[in-house]
Amino acid sequence: MIRVGIVGATGYSGVELIRLLAGHPHVKVANLYSSTSEGEALASVFPHVQALELPVLAKIDAGQMGADNDVIFLATPAGVSAELSPELVKNGAKVIDLSGDFRLKDGAAYTQWYKRQPAADEWLQKAVYGLSEWKKEEIAGAELIANPGCYPTAALLGMIPLAKSGWVNPKSWIIDAKSGVSGAGRGVSLGVHYSEINESIHAYKVSSHQHTPEIEQELTGQAELEQLIQFTPHLVPMTRGILVTAYGQLEKAAALSELQELYQSSYAGKPFVRLRQPGSHPRTKEVYGSNYCDIALHVDDRTGRVIVLSVIDNVVKGAAGQAVQNMNIMLGLPETAGLPLVPLFP
Amino acid sequence: MIRVGIVGATGYSGVELIRLLAGHPHVKVANLYSSTSEGEALASVFPHVQALELPVLAKIDAGQMGADNDVIFLATPAGVSAELSPELVKNGAKVIDLSGDFRLKDGAAYTQWYKRQPAADEWLQKAVYGLSEWKKEEIAGAELIANPGCYPTAALLGMIPLAKSGWVNPKSWIIDAKSGVSGAGRGVSLGVHYSEINESIHAYKVSSHQHTPEIEQELTGQAELEQLIQFTPHLVPMTRGILVTAYGQLEKAAALSELQELYQSSYAGKPFVRLRQPGSHPRTKEVYGSNYCDIALHVDDRTGRVIVLSVIDNVVKGAAGQAVQNMNIMLGLPETAGLPLVPLFP
Amino acid sequence: MIRVGIVGATGYSGVELIRLLAGHPHVKVANLYSSTSEGEALASVFPHVQALELPVLAKIDAGQMGADNDVIFLATPAGVSAELSPELVKNGAKVIDLSGDFRLKDGAAYTQWYKRQPAADEWLQKAVYGLSEWKKEEIAGAELIANPGCYPTAALLGMIPLAKSGWVNPKSWIIDAKSGVSGAGRGVSLGVHYSEINESIHAYKVSSHQHTPEIEQELTGQAELEQLIQFTPHLVPMTRGILVTAYGQLEKAAALSELQELYQSSYAGKPFVRLRQPGSHPRTKEVYGSNYCDIALHVDDRTGRVIVLSVIDNVVKGAAGQAVQNMNIMLGLPETAGLPLVPLFP
Amino acid sequence: MIRVGIVGATGYSGVELIRLLAGHPHVKVANLYSSTSEGEALASVFPHVQALELPVLAKIDAGQMGADNDVIFLATPAGVSAELSPELVKNGAKVIDLSGDFRLKDGAAYTQWYKRQPAADEWLQKAVYGLSEWKKEEIAGAELIANPGCYPTAALLGMIPLAKSGWVNPKSWIIDAKSGVSGAGRGVSLGVHYSEINESIHAYKVSSHQHTPEIEQELTGQAELEQLIQFTPHLVPMTRGILVTAYGQLEKAAALSELQELYQSSYAGKPFVRLRQPGSHPRTKEVYGSNYCDIALHVDDRTGRVIVLSVIDNVVKGAAGQAVQNMNIMLGLPETAGLPLVPLFP
Known part of the structure; x- marks a missing residue:
């Protein structure tokens, strides 16, 4: 063992x-x-x-x-x-x-x-940035993995195929992200006091969250073209889950079916990314307790934008689960070993 | 009486x-x-x-x-x-x-x-569109008021001063909105089933929500210049509250203090809009049960965007409260009559 | 003023x-x-x-x-x-x-x-114990009011008529109480950490909570006969609200209608106690933000017990609201002055 | 397979x-x-x-x-x-x-x-009543298993050792139970509407819930002495979890350590019952997603009662998990096969 x-x-x-x-x-x-x-x-x-x-x-x-x-x-x-x-x-x-x-x-x-x-x-x-689906080879040979942040995991998995495609204006990205409270850790503070969080939602660290440069670095690296993102995290009254709603301005008229194919080929053979039906609305509950990232694509013809919805369990794919996935890759084990394949529902 | x-x-x-x-x-x-x-x-x-x-x-x-x-x-x-x-x-x-x-x-x-x-x-x-703060005169003389939708109320109060100023690219607006479940009404459906909503967040009606043209109509009317918006509603596991996070591309370099002054003068003497400290993060809980709309402004110098945060209680300012406010205006009563001035906290 | x-x-x-x-x-x-x-x-x-x-x-x-x-x-x-x-x-x-x-x-x-x-x-x-409905005269003449605890308020209002009636075995009382988290105050601790409280319920201080002697003292005082209670508080994932489920062994066979009449006469003219239909199940939400205590009665013929359900908003009737009610009584003001008469729903 | x-x-x-x-x-x-x-x-x-x-x-x-x-x-x-x-x-x-x-x-x-x-x-x-820990032999030979109800599972596992011991007055049992909403199933109704359940707690079916005779039947069977129970279920604003708070009048003065030993020996070698430290307060969150039943014991010397706290995940040990456990027993497989041994926390 x-x-x-x-x-x-x-x-x-x-x-x-x-x-x-x-x-x-x-x-x-x-x-x-x-x-x-x-x-x-x-x-x-x-x-x-x-x-x-x-x-x-x-x-x-x-x-x-x-x-x-x-x-x-x-x-x-x-x-x-x-x-x-x-x-x-x-x-x-x-x-x-x-x-x-x-x-x-x-x-x-x-x-x-x-x-x-x-x-x-x-x-x-x-150090190798351990975004399992996009760095598998480097991870396999690494001694030190920088396991991705929770927000960057959801955002990057949702955005990389588009950023690589060149179809989206690289300065137009807006990432509006929503997280459960467990992302703040177990330390005590007024910011995680039940009576202050329950029945409420708020944004925090607008334009100043430390995951901003992490997302830009990796998106730029994958696209081989500099990307500028607007990132806004929000705290939602729930324990687990992150939903990223990402907006990009399309530089060419792309049909939803074209984007769907792009993602299908990007994530073929990658067991923890599930591309959902075009135009669907994934819920964080649908990945609860699992290592999945579920992604759905929308195109708005009125505005010329693509909207990507991406959900993860922040404690699993956004932290411990992706870490185990990376360990599996580093050690040559099956990528899914030890990782639950059925979310807890409801 | x-x-x-x-x-x-x-x-x-x-x-x-x-x-x-x-x-x-x-x-x-x-x-x-x-x-x-x-x-x-x-x-x-x-x-x-x-x-x-x-x-x-x-x-x-x-x-x-x-x-x-x-x-x-x-x-x-x-x-x-x-x-x-x-x-x-x-x-x-x-x-x-x-x-x-x-x-x-x-x-x-x-x-x-x-x-x-x-x-x-x-x-x-x-019919007069009853956005109390911006249509007071027409409301005063109206026989039929179209009381604004919950999302439009939060969005419009947050965006109108900027749209009127001409400082924001009118095609650049993105409104990422988050609502409690009471907005869906009292009818029963799987969409409001506790076990399906709790510990989860999801977007819905991406690019197709019926409040989109309402916001565009009124924003355009106030700005006297056509505005195009991207509107994405989300369902949050809470009963009451709407948070709008609105993004606009600045067409001139505007200091946060300048925007703050713009809003201060726009809402001077309007008792139900509370401009919060620049750079702050209002919580829906801070307007719970009240008719307030709280607004905070952010400018991101890296991206050249303004981010407006706007919170209301969807059942009050987003529905019944604004309706009473409109009645007060129609009847020449004090605008605040019957409307609670202290939110329920916590 | x-x-x-x-x-x-x-x-x-x-x-x-x-x-x-x-x-x-x-x-x-x-x-x-x-x-x-x-x-x-x-x-x-x-x-x-x-x-x-x-x-x-x-x-x-x-x-x-x-x-x-x-x-x-x-x-x-x-x-x-x-x-x-x-x-x-x-x-x-x-x-x-x-x-x-x-x-x-x-x-x-x-x-x-x-x-x-x-x-x-x-x-x-x-000091006068300020249970408004049962101590009105003493309160009116008092200089120092000991405002009742949140649990005792819900328990005593639910139990006093029965204790006074002598129909319940005074050693048989069991009070199983459930409270929202705001009762713990605004101080920070792991005990009020959102991620630890949400999606969970637990009992605490079983047989050792400091409200136990308070309830016994006042129940005994009203009944003029020593009462012994078992009191178990629980923490519920909600911000406001207390539900008391109180069990008493009937010493005579009492019809539900008889008990209902007892309570009707006990609370006639007391504006903040609402006796609910016999056999109903009040929800804490139905008194949210208000100074009401709603009470419902059940008799179980199989076991010979009466079960009293009593709900309050712990921050209002269980604290600030009853305090204002007591102030009104002390100053000879209308008892309901300043106290909202319609709960916030939903 | x-x-x-x-x-x-x-x-x-x-x-x-x-x-x-x-x-x-x-x-x-x-x-x-x-x-x-x-x-x-x-x-x-x-x-x-x-x-x-x-x-x-x-x-x-x-x-x-x-x-x-x-x-x-x-x-x-x-x-x-x-x-x-x-x-x-x-x-x-x-x-x-x-x-x-x-x-x-x-x-x-x-x-x-x-x-x-x-x-x-x-x-x-x-049909064999499938309470795995107490019917293992009958289950092993059964063709038809009646899988226990969620409330009875939590209640019986918590109470059987005491009922068998004869130390508790068999007519004195009060079971005050608290359940998450998933127990009501996926059907839609006002009773599971998010806006009606959130931020609220209520009792339901006081003295008339159909799990009452089930608990009495099995408790009586195990004790070989007729037991009469008072059973009150409550609906808690959470998705999963049941907490049973059970009260029994001790007929002999029993030290907490004595009871603790009784339970230790009763559940020795039974992998899904975890006896917690005497005087502790288990939280439903501590068994979330798992097949465990956690039990803690309290004795109140003032009142002469034992209070048993028992928590399960209603969807697992209270339904599907115990069903799998029973299948394992019926088929001679390891009792824990397929059953997660670490709860999801937080």
């Missing part, structure tokens, strides 16, 4: 990794690490895992960790991985980092959007 | 009219009408009004209704008001129609978007 | 007092006090009140406060009022305390259930 | 069976049946299963069905199974009926509580 370690198991992404890996046929959760709860059982934090056999939370020690694990997942706050991941790789482990520390190739952009020091440039360049 | 009649009291807009009018100092709910529950007490449908003294549900009879009421509100399904409202006006009542039957001046557009026959053209032209 | 002061305006009960008092015809919110936000405007904490004219948050100073206000509401954490309220009364103000500091007549019980020192016994005895 | 058929695949229990069986290592979903959607693909009803290879919905024909399946699950409305199940068994299939048609041994009780004709008495007696 492949030995897996998880840093940050007491957060939502960490415990979701445990859910997925507990059912994975080829790996064993060998080690859990925590900077705050060393020596405790995870079930003391999360009673819902009390029936699992899990190691106690161990102390973070890069040398030992590299030796004790084949693969290490980091589900840690910004800044932790920048320091820790290079050490883990040097000590022999493959690393999948769920934080934003290695996603931006440009350290200056990291500083601008994250308001903190970037990781060493050598490692920024070495 | 002014005698008020309500047609469609067994729906959500109808019963919200009752909530508001019960506290109105100058009117009396004299008559309730229903096509389905004639002879019943409203409390048999809505136990929450059992302590109010209300007339029993009476039968619809245009002649008698005109004689028995000074003002009649219609909260009825599409098509009812097209026939009934002209009769009521002819019989002496002022009419405020909460349905879409008289909102579009162009009968052909009505047919195209509503898929049914329009009202008589004479009456389409006679 | 009567001058009112509010201590703790930055919490949920405080801001709900402002909502209610803003519409009150006979009082003016003259002063707001805060120990943490001195000198700030309340709208910087709660943007939803930005349109109201309110005094800035002032510093707590018992002498000045007594002189500047006719009535002072305390919506403060446990322990604050025990010290402050007697000083305010001595300085000439009438005080309505929304905390638990003066509810228990027995200081030792306070220590046992609240785990802190009680207020001075002289003042515990002087 | 074992061939499985599902009748009623277009409902929530049906589609949950598909989720579970899609991951089951020993069975294949060979046939889906529907009385209303014959010839359609299930994905036309539920887009979330579009990636699964599933048979089209076939017509109900007892003879053919018996030949084509080894096991048939019925997730059908009351009354259907009473007729169909005996035919299926006669034609060679093992049947697991998720409806209430074979749960009550006493046909007269069925008529009284369900208001319809019971199944043939011969088959009522032949």
Whole structure:
């Protein structure tokens, strides 16, 4: 069995990794690490895992960790991985980092959007952006994966085929995104207080969210043409799910059927992207608990725009699930191993 | 006391009219009408009004209704008001129609978007579009008010000052709107089933929602320049509230402070529009149960766009509340009479 | 106008007092006090009140406060009022305390259930328990009101007529109560984190909640016979509302119609208790935002039990609304002044 | 592979069976049946299963069905199974009926509580009540399983050890139960309308719910002493989950540790019942999407009562999951096969 370690198991992404890996046929959760709860059982934090056999939370020690694990997942706050991941790789482990520390190739952009020091440039360049469906070859050979952000995953999977096609004005993109509250993590604040969130919706970080440059970088890279995006996240009164509504100005008159074919061929053989009927309206509930990204296409002849709807479960495809998918690719395992193929409905 | 009649009291807009009018100092709910529950007490449908003294549900009879009421509100399904409202006006009542039957001046557009026959053209032209803040004079002299739709109210109040300013490219508007479920009314369907809506979000009627031409008509009218909008509604797992996120391409470099001043002067002396701090993020909860529309402005220098956030309670400012506001204007009463000035929070 | 002061305006009960008092015809919110936000405007904490004219948050100073206000509401954490309220009364103000500091007549019980020192016994005895419907005379003459807890309000209004009747075994009471999250206040903790509360229900403080002795004290006092209750609170994924399901063993075979009559006569002329049809199932939504307590009665002939269902809005009748009702009684104003008489639905 | 058929695949229990069986290592979903959607693909009803290879919905024909399946699950409305199940068994299939048609041994009780004709008495007696943890031997040899109701599952697992112990007064049981909305099924009605359910809680069918005799029958059977229960269900604004709060009067002074031991030994080796720490408060979220029943015990020395808290996911352990567990037992497969062992959190 492949030995897996998880840093940050007491957060939502960490415990979701445990859910997925507990059912994975080829790996064993060998080690859990925590900077705050060393020596405790995870079930003391999360009673819902009390029936699992899990190691106690161990102390973070890069040398030992590299030796004790084949693969290490980091589900840690910004800044932790920048320091820790290079050490883990040097000590022999493959690393999948769920934080934003290695996603931006440009350290200056990291500083601008994250308001903190970037990781060493050598490692920024070495890290592979782990958008499974579009980077499979690089992922297969990588030692360090920058696992994509939740919003970028939904946005990029929905937009890349169009951006590559050149049919959309690359400065016209508007991404209006809606997320459940779990994306904010388990830390407490007025911003996640039930009474403040329930029966309400609001936008946040308009024009300043740190996922903006991540989306632009990857969309530009795939299209080989600079893309400029407007990105607006919103907080929705639900726990899980992201819906991206993306708007692009068509530069040629494209029939909906043409776009549908473009996406069909783009995602043929990719098990976790489901192209929905043209003109349909996917619901986040229809991917709940699963690693799917469901995409639907619309063309508005009045305005000359394409509208892409893209839904994921932010905790799965937007975090832990895509991380497991990347591990599978890195290790040459079947891409779907350990990943549930039927969403929880209702 | 002014005698008020309500047609469609067994729906959500109808019963919200009752909530508001019960506290109105100058009117009396004299008559309730229903096509389905004639002879019943409203409390048999809505136990929450059992302590109010209300007339029993009476039968619809245009002649008698005109004689028995000074003002009649219609909260009825599409098509009812097209026939009934002209009769009521002819019989002496002022009419405020909460349905879409008289909102579009162009009968052909009505047919195209509503898929049914329009009202008589004479009456389409006679009806005044009741966007209280921008049509006050016409409303004051009107006999028939087409009360605005919920989405158009939030969108138009957020966009009109900019559209009038000429600073935004009139073909660039994108309105990404999010609504609570009460907007769908009280009728039963899988589309409002709790288990299907909860913990989920989805777009619907992309590029085909009937509020699209309504927004274009009024925005164009106010700007005196044709405006083309992209409108996408979404259903959010909450009961009340609409958030509009509107995007426009600036045709001149405008500072946020300049826009803020534009809105301040546009809404000076208008008690139900609250301009929020520049760069803030209003929540639908902050107008819950009230007749306010809260607006916040953002400018993104990277993309050259203005982003307007606008929130209302769809049942109040988006329906019954604005209807009462219009009644107040029609009757020369204080504009705020009967309208709660403090939202319910949390 | 009567001058009112509010201590703790930055919490949920405080801001709900402002909502209610803003519409009150006979009082003016003259002063707001805060120990943490001195000198700030309340709208910087709660943007939803930005349109109201309110005094800035002032510093707590018992002498000045007594002189500047006719009535002072305390919506403060446990322990604050025990010290402050007697000083305010001595300085000439009438005080309505929304905390638990003066509810228990027995200081030792306070220590046992609240785990802190009680207020001075002289003042515990002087304070009047402000259950408006059952203590009207004492309230009218009081200087210091201990405003009832949210759970006790729903429970006592539902149970007192039966307890007084002697028809129920006084040791048999079981109160299974369900509350929305706003009852926990605005403080942040994992216990009110949206992602932990949504899509979930749980019991808490089984057999150890501090409202237990409060209910027993008042039920015993009204019945003039010692009553023993089992009280279990639950947290429900909603913001507002309490439902009490109370079970009592009947000591005589009572017909439902008999009980219905008992309650009808008990609550005749009391505007905020609405007895519902026998055998009905009131919903918390049916009292939302209002000061009502709706009660329905059931008898189970198989088991010989009476089941009482009682619903309130915990922020209104369970806190700020009953406080205003008590103020009205103390000042000889109409009991319903300033209190909305139509719930918000849906 | 074992061939499985599902009748009623277009409902929530049906589609949950598909989720579970899609991951089951020993069975294949060979046939889906529907009385209303014959010839359609299930994905036309539920887009979330579009990636699964599933048979089209076939017509109900007892003879053919018996030949084509080894096991048939019925997730059908009351009354259907009473007729169909005996035919299926006669034609060679093992049947697991998720409806209430074979749960009550006493046909007269069925008529009284369900208001319809019971199944043939011969088959009522032949059917085995499928409470997996307490009927394992009978289930192993059964041809027809009456899969328990959702409320009875949570209640019985929580109460049986105590009822068998004889420590609780058998006439004193009160079961106050709280359920998510999915328990009401996928049919549309005002009772499951989002706007009516959200932000609200209510009791329903007080003293008249059809699960009452089911709980009494099985509790009495296990205890070998007649038990009388008071059962009150409530509808909670959430999709999945049941919490049972059960109260029993102790007839001897029992320490909490004693009860804890009783339950530990009762559920030793039973993988789907997790006894939680004494005095803890399990949340329905902690079993979400899983087949677990989590139980916690409390003793109140003041009142002499035991309070049992028991949580399940109503769609899994309360329906489809327990049905799969029963199938595993019937077929001699590992009891946990196909059943997820880690709840979805958050």
